[in-house]
Amino acid sequence: MSLTPAFLDELRARTLLSGLIAKTVKLQKAGREFRACCPFHQEKTPSFYVNDDKGFYHCFGCSAHGDAIRWMTEQRGLPFIDAVKELAQAAGMEMPEQDRRSAEKAERAKGLHEAMADAAQWFVDKLNGLEGAEARNLLKRRGITEEAARSFGLGFAPDSRGKLKEALKSYGDAMLVEAGMLIQVEEKEPYDRFRGRLMIPIRDVRGRTIAFGGRIIGDGEPKYLNSPETPLFDKGRTLYNLDRAQAAARKADRIIAVEGYMDVIALAQAGFGEAVAPLGTALTEHQLERLWRMAEVPLLCFDGDSAGQKAALRAAHRALPMLQPGRSLAFVTLPDGLDPDDLVRSKGAAAFEALLKAPQPLVDRLWQSEIAAEPLDTPEQRAGLKRRLSALAETIVDGNVKHEYLAEFRARTDAHFGRGPRAFEARTQRAPGGPARGKRDRRGNWQPPETMPGATMRGVHTHGIDPMLAKAVLAGLIRHPAEIARHMEVLGSLRSASGALGKLFEAVIDVALEDRQLDSGKVLTILARSGFDSVASDLLRADTLPFSFTRNQADEVRAREDLREAIEVMVALPAVDAALAQATAALAMDGPDEAFTRQVAFSRQRRELEERLANLKLADEEDFDD
Template identity: 60%
Template sequence: MSLSPAFLDELRARTSLSTLIGRTVKVQKAGREYKACCPFHNEKTPSFTINDEKGFYHCFGCGAHGDAIRWMTDQRGLPFMEAVKELAQAAGMEVPAPDPRAAKRAEQAKGLHDVMAAAQGFFEEQLGGIEGAEARAYLQKRGISAATAKAFGFGFSPDGRGRLKAALNVFGEPLLIEAGLLIDPDGAEPDGGRKRDSYDRFRGRLMLPIRDIRGRVIAFGGRILGAGEPKYLNSPDTPLFDKGRTLYNIDRASPASRQAGRVVVVEGYMDVIALAQAGFEEAVAPLGTALTEHQIERLWKMADVPILCFDGDSAGQKAAIRAATRALPLLRPGMSLAFATLPAGQDPDDLIRAQGPQAMESVLAAAEPLVERLWKYEQGAAPLDTPEQKAALKQRLSAITDAIAHPDVRAHYVHAFRERYDALFFARAAFQPRHQRGGSGARSGWQRDRRGNWKPPLPPAGSEARAIGASGMEQRLLRAVLASLLRHPEQIALHREMLAGLRIADPVLAELLNAMIAASFSKETVETDGLLTILGQGEVYNMAKGMLRADTFTFTPHRSKADSDRVRRDLDEAIRVMAQGPELEAALAEATRRATDDLNEDSFAEQQRVRRLKLDHDRRLAELAQSEDII
């Protein structure tokens, strides 16, 4: 469903942001604004400000920033449309009606929600009755307190084929089947003869409700109490429940993750419950399947680097690698995964019982970054005794980096794996300056011609990406980068991967950069005078000489002995920001096209996300181009 900018602006204007935030956070008047201790990170001195006039909040401590809708999605954990509906109701506004098909689906979902709520009430009632004695004994044996059992909504399904069916017969058999509570043995069309009766899906099991982000029951998980298979049984996929898009305990973990600053992913229901009872309320679990792309994206809405905490056995570690591999195409700046490993043979409950919550905290604190977990796994996947085995490791690492879609993230993974590989097999190389190590031009598309000279790659066929340097800010920053490289030519090889991927609009500037890159391939040590000699006489040479004059603009001006680390950091950021410009423009154009064609919430949200990234990029580009370090 698409909402017009005018409607959203009116909604923000009618919402008192200080009143909205003041419902859950203590706010104080401070002149024309309000202040409070930030709810997104722990602090004792207020650095969180609320401006009703401009309609935004901002934390000077952690950088949290947004409007009323952002507050509802980030702090409350609501989906975009749910946030809009709640704010609109409070403001006395009507949300534009969806199309008739969407309205029909919403009405059907309402009926299913009523069915699931009634089923939850039935299961809870049975747990407290005579037949629930065995289930209550199991909870006691597992050390689950009455408060925890109530918070998570434990229930019990009696061991009979029609107990739930009879209790909820007012809803009708078709709705109970659609909700996944009854099994229809004949399906939609019986195979001739008399139609067989439907029967309860869950029988003789300890029941756990699975809730959506708003806390509504959408499915159930049932654990068998005696002998039998499967040990755990989940509801099938229904109009309310898609197990690949849902995380167990997300309704409680979402707000808790904002207080804790993290979200922890464990293997199953009981792991989540054991952690919550020990004070780790920010835990979730997938629902009997490997972690999916949709679940990873949902986790990133709660924390930039979710911690995956799996068992130390072979199955647990394979599950961790499957999740890591699935995340690779989704990685983007700031968004990754970390991996914590439990002691062999122990789950979270075992560890907490034996050593207390602090032991669990230590496991989480020792979580490894994704890049380290992938390196260790591939390093240990096969022997590394022969040249062929070493080459196979390099090939496996290349397959990992090739799966990463974001160019900046991919470049950093290439560099990280190369450093680890060289340190493992070429000890001397690990202690040489990086610009003196061997490098492959083919990695960035450069090839030698018949005379042995390095030549840049041709643009990809059909490429429509805008070249860099079209705007004044880009042109100024590009010249500053090239001037810095001329003054510090040892930096060319360090940034070669990213430099080789730049498309430059100005042909003279492009030729100058290509000459620098080619020189860095051909020579172990590149010097400024050597570069000028290679350029010879002509327009490119004159431009380079002009850039080296004392009055031209460059990073770290007039510093013949500038700090090399600072120069590297400055160039890293400047080159990355330049490269992102055309990519973000193309991504925004595609997201806008999809939002216009699809007219749904997800497409609109993606368009807004890319637009924010583009605005942030343009702001940073202007800051860099106008920096006092560029003269």
């Protein structure tokens, strides 16, 4: 089938866009246009406009934009070809001729859809008849109302090898086998696949039944039996309740993925219509993409038992390569090994809503898992943790997100083991009772009180900052303005630094506070208004600054990581120098062993900082070319 631009243009021209959208959205006339509250995000004041003359809709709140076909694919969730077919039928247009093979495939699919629809209705009839008494009792015990059973199309398959086959005999055994409703083993007579089970229809995005899940009524295995894959059903690309959840997800501005059918149904009864479930498998890349089409950060709410949490972690690992700015996952952990069905029935919808309001970010779930994976008592074990975290971050394809995860994991590792830049505060007077005493950390290094875990940035020294390093950092921040916000707490402590550098630091931070969506050009323009144009321009022209982040065409990921490291060294150096001076001065007053140990410890920290700075400098002349 060939869909030419001319055909698609004609289709759009014949479709009254406001009439199409008004089927699901309440529109109000606004001059030559229509307006409404946007169906793609939550809002109270209408910012969604439909223009029939131009044939497009646009939301000034979330930037949703498109034509009639886009509306069908984005709002209705239809595949492109299905959207075109439905619009063409409504517009009275004939679809372009299919080739013979495509036509035969379409005709066969039409027959399969009809067979599945008839099977679903037959199961519903059996549930509501004499044979369905036990299945109805099961629903009652599970708290499933008659209304919910009707809404989800629940049915019952009698414990028989041939009743469904007989009821649908007009389709022929071959088609019923292809649809997954009959089982055929070699040359033997086909028989009913589902027997003695509560039947749960699985629907596509258009609400058509394409498969079934069958739950055993009494004892027996397997507890759940799903349809096999068929021309209609690809379980790795399908989510249960997707057809109903899409609209609810847009209204709630979230999508919830749970483990099973009953969880979805129970949540819908409790008012959470935005829930979907994979079909007996771990979440696939295709299913994750489906979730991201409905929400930037889907909520994964798997069972609280060990199996459920392992499934959540598998989903986390699978999602990593696909992360993008603003696109992630979050996790809702249920208490006491409960599943969502148990929770809403025992504790109510409010308890579940409270959990949804405080999900665990993806980075926290990954960190938590790796920290608990093995003991971290030896250097080798700690090195293993770093290697595992780095390997996870390296799977992320998007360079910016990968950089953020590497930096986040490094910062968390340093904080966890008491490393990284520390805050020192030189003291000119001793507190009553003698000299200030610190204590040994877990590796035996001496720490004064103000350097212990939990110390704040108040102890950071703003005097004694290396001027050349400060100039390089300022040049890096101007070239990479997004880093200003990420290091705001540290940089904010430098506002009180004296001299021109301190004033320029303050100006740069003020710029970031005014506008978080900055680029270098905008930073320079704003600094120029404050009288810093020549200083800032000189920094960017400084060929003597030997760092990746001061160069015009440096690798973005490397430059941002090097800039982070340089900021840490810049802040830590004067603090260590002050502490080293304090320890040296104390040699004459403290016990010689104690003072000497402190002096050695701070000298070693000073050398480590110098090494970190040396490693940042570009190695050869080629690196200095802009």
